[in-house]
Amino acid sequence: MNLSEKTEPVKERAVLIGVHTGNRSLLEDTTEESMIELAQLADTAGAEVLQTMIQNRPSVEASTYVGQGKLEEVREICKSLGANLIIVDDELSGSQIRNLEEATGVRVIDRSTLILDIFAARAFTKEGKIQVELAQLKYMLPRLTGMGSALSRLGGGIGTRGPGETKLETDRRHIWRRIKHLENELKEVRKHRELLRSRRKKQGLPVAALVGYTNAGKSSLMNALSDANVLTEDKLFATLDPTVRGIELPDYGKVLLVDTVGFIRKLPHHLIEAFKSTLEEAVEADVLLHVVDSSSDAAEQHVMVVDKLLDELGASNKPIILVYNKVDKRRNDCSFIWTKDGHATARVEVSAVTGQGLDDLKNTLARVIPEQKRKVKICLPYSAGSILSQIHESCDVLQEQYVEQGIVVEAIVDKTIYGKIKGYIIGDEG
Ligand SMILES: Nc1nc2c(ncn2[C@@H]2O[C@H](COP(=O)(O)OP(=O)(O)OP(=O)(O)O)[C@@H](O)[C@H]2O)c(=O)[nH]1
Numbered sequence: 001m002n003l004s005e006k007t008e009p010v011k012e013r014a015v016l017i018g019v020h021t022g023n024r025s026l027l028e029d030t031t032e033e034s035m036i037e038l039a040q041l042a043d044t045a046g047a048e049v050l051q052t053m054i055q056n057r058p059s060v061e062a063s064t065y066v067g068q069g070k071l072e073e074v075r076e077i078c079k080s081l082g083a084n085l086i087i088v089d090d091e092l093s094g095s096q097i098r099n100l101e102e103a104t105g106v107r108v109i110d111r112s113t114l115i116l117d118i119f120a121a122r123a124f125t126k127e128g129k130i131q132v133e134l135a136q137l138k139y140m141l142p143r144l145t146g147m148g149s150a151l152s153r154l155g156g157g158i159g160t161r162g163p164g165e166t167k168l169e170t171d172r173r174h175i176w177r178r179i180k181h182l183e184n185e186l187k188e189v190r191k192h193r194e195l196l197r198s199r200r201k202k203q204g205l206p207v208a209a210l211v212g213y214t215n216a217g218k219s220s221l222m223n224a225l226s227d228a229n230v231l232t233e234d235k236l237f238a239t240l241d242p243t244v245r246g247i248e249l250p251d252y253g254k255v256l257l258v259d260t261v262g263f264i265r266k267l268p269h270h271l272i273e274a275f276k277s278t279l280e281e282a283v284e285a286d287v288l289l290h291v292v293d294s295s296s297d298a299a300e301q302h303v304m305v306v307d308k309l310l311d312e313l314g315a316s317n318k319p320i321i322l323v324y325n326k327v328d329k330r331r332n333d334c335s336f337i338w339t340k341d342g343h344a345t346a347r348v349e350v351s352a353v354t355g356q357g358l359d360d361l362k363n364t365l366a367r368v369i370p371e372q373k374r375k376v377k378i379c380l381p382y383s384a385g386s387i388l389s390q391i392h393e394s395c396d397v398l399q400e401q402y403v404e405q406g407i408v409v410e411a412i413v414d415k416t417i418y419g420k421i422k423g424y425i426i427g428d429e430g
């Protein structure tokens, strides 16, 4: 072998385990679906999945996650398949991680760590990177004890406890300082985003945000509707940072389209916290396009997860268009969702790949947005002067000029005013 050749990093060989209780809410419990998704996450993170195991028991075992018998089985399987990683479908405590590692002799991570790891690998902007690191540190902080013990397991025993604990305190303080530092840095970075957003607001252009489960096809739709060139991939969490593009709607004008980070069930709450400002793009939008991979067997659950997260973010009180994407590859009947889409104002079926339904989507969007403000240029005859004071009262006036024919006003007007001044428009920029 040529020594200058790069050696491949050792591929992680993983066994996936989960506990189905039947007592937890559908979206929290481990199911076939959540395990398939865990395998996709593992694959996205670069691990090879060797085996998937689900244990049925009324509740999760407090100390070792799975019960004693299953633990033995997991250990045997890891040994016979040569696994070097166990991935658990739930968030674990520090001591659960330690106990599992001690019992199996294999490194253990949980679903949250896996998701955080994928986010870390995919964060490219400064804001994205800070947000992910913050979430990782906050996840780590309460688990230091468990991890510390796990790390000292090999050489552990008498004598490791004292110095270990002291080290723990130093680590804890160090992490805490880093968190504070990152939080301050994030504040600075966010100022920039807010500036961009307020500038956009001044333009008076309505904003539609693409939201939805990861891999639903949000970025593909963004590309199909505009000339954007956003990365799309058959991997989870291809997009972390919001991209904005303008699109023209028939009989309406221009609107801004924002692509956002995808959602997933059991999203670590530190991650939601950290990504709040990114997700605010969705919260602050005028309309949401909730994109669903309607070809997925889990489409119904995906809609539920997204609706729940939108509720938590305070974003569900605005017009929502349910966009059933990937109709080109759909074999299933998705009428089941149609009765349950309580949040949706409208629904359309599209394919970002074939372009089917995109005109319908644009028309629907134009129909749902009309409450929007728009920028107009009017020439008000002096006889219609009373309207001018109404405009001043309720709209942003950008320019005002007195000419021979009347008053030329450039303003961002709402629907009511728009109705009154329609006849005087000399320029409508949507
Ligand atoms: N057959 C088919 N595939 C699609 C369609 N839309 C998207 N895809 C595929 O689905 C995968 C995910 O698409 P993305 O656009 O990256 O999905 P996303 O919602 O942006 O995903 P994240 O950014 O990871 O949350 C890609 O492989 C796309 O090519 C569609 O209408 N039909």
Ligand SMILES: [Mg+2]
Binding pocket: 218, 219, 220, 231, 232, 238, 239, 260
């Ligand atoms: Mg995307």
